[in-house]
Amino acid sequence: MTKNQILRNALNSGKLFTAMAAHNPLSAKLAEQAGFGGIWGSGFELSASYAVPDANILSMGTHLEMMRAMASIVSIPIIADIDTGFGNAVNVHYIVPQYEAAGASAIVMEDKTFPKDTSLRANGRQELVRIEEFQGKIAAAAASRKDKDFVVIARVEALIAGLGQEEATKRGLAYEEAGADAILIHSKQKTPDEILAFVHAWPGKVPLVLVPTAYPALTEADISALGKVGVVIYGNHAIRAAVGAMQKVFAQIRRDGGIREVDAELPTVGEIIGLQGDEAMRRVEKRFLR
Numbered sequence: 001m002t003k004n005q006i007l008r009n010a011l012n013s014g015k016l017f018t019a020m021a022a023h024n025p026l027s028a029k030l031a032e033q034a035g036f037g038g039i040w041g042s043g044f045e046l047s048a049s050y051a052v053p054d055a056n057i058l059s060m061g062t063h064l065e066m067m068r069a070m071a072s073i074v075s076i077p078i079i080a081d082i083d084t085g086f087g088n089a090v091n092v093h094y095i096v097p098q099y100e101a102a103g104a105s106a107i108v109m110e111d112k113t114f115p116k117d118t119s120l121r122a123n124g125r126q127e128l129v130r131i132e133e134f135q136g137k138i139a140a141a142a143a144s145r146k147d148k149d150f151v152v153i154a155r156v157e158a159l160i161a162g163l164g165q166e167e168a169t170k171r172g173l174a175y176e177e178a179g180a181d182a183i184l185i186h187s188k189q190k191t192p193d194e195i196l197a198f199v200h201a202w203p204g205k206v207p208l209v210l211v212p213t214a215y216p217a218l219t220e221a222d223i224s225a226l227g228k229v230g231v232v233i234y235g236n237h238a239i240r241a242a243v244g245a246m247q248k249v250f251a252q253i254r255r256d257g258g259i260r261e262v263d264a265e266l267p268t269v270g271e272i273i274g275l276q277g278d279e280a281m282r283r284v285e286k287r288f289l290r
């Protein structure tokens with residue numbers, strides 16, 4: 001089965017598919033080893049790893065090349081976060097085959113204006129494009145893919161923009177009609193109430209995608225029990241884990257005036273060499289070095 005088929009089958013299966021955010025091939029590999037079904041090619045994480053805001057500061061090429069690098073290392077599907085599609089429907093028609101060729105198995109595109117502002121920031125600029133315009137962008141994404149199993153996910157930002165449930169449902173249905181394979185509905189409310197109201201009322205046929213960063217109380221068991229959600233995305237836990245771990249270790253080394261104490265708490269250099277794919281390289285060495 002191809003990676004695209006794995007994701008497509010998961011969406012059709014009715015079973016919840018889990019995707020962990022990653023910002024480089026190493027974090028993607030760790031997510032795969034931990035047992036997640038797929039990788040979320042997060043714009044937020046990649047931006048954070050460059051220490052710039054998640055507001056279309058990085059170019060499409062930078063994100064695309066990171067998806068390619070991750071896809072060359074992991075065997076699980078990558079869901080690429082293409083923000084607003086880097087322009088209009090013409091841009092989307094051009095870039096979707098590039099993401100496909102880079103090894104992604106899906107794109108998620110959100111209905112905000114370009115340049116976007118990050119969704120979870122308080123008081124961010126959250127302006128949406130017209131429904132018809134975004135339908136055109138979704139239709140362009142669906143029409144331009146080469147493999148019918150490549151998944152197109154439309155992301156509704158109406159709740160993030162404070163436009164209410166009615167607008168969110170209207171947009172979700174319009175994007176389904178335009179050819180979206182799934183609808184990502186995002187919320188920044190601290191409790192799951194807003195998202196649960198949307199999910200319970202969702203009249204569409206395609207599965208929903210949730211990103212429960214703001215409302216972490218909702219577990220996979222809770223989400224599965226809703227019966228309408230195909231994918232849960234853990235949006236930024238790789239970069240937050242990395243930042244927390246580095247801050248802790250760096251502070252300890254400064255406090256201790258050296259690395260003696262901290263050394264035993266860290267993964268060994270051997271473990272890192274293992275993650276670099278050393279074993280495979282040694283096999284090549286043995287076979288071809290003369």
Ligand code: SPV
Nearest residue numbers: 042043044045081119235
């Ligand atoms: C991302 O991880 O880049 C996302 C999810 O788009 S969020 O940051 O919650 O908007």
Ligand code: MG
Nearest residue numbers: 042043044081
């Ligand atoms: Mg994003």
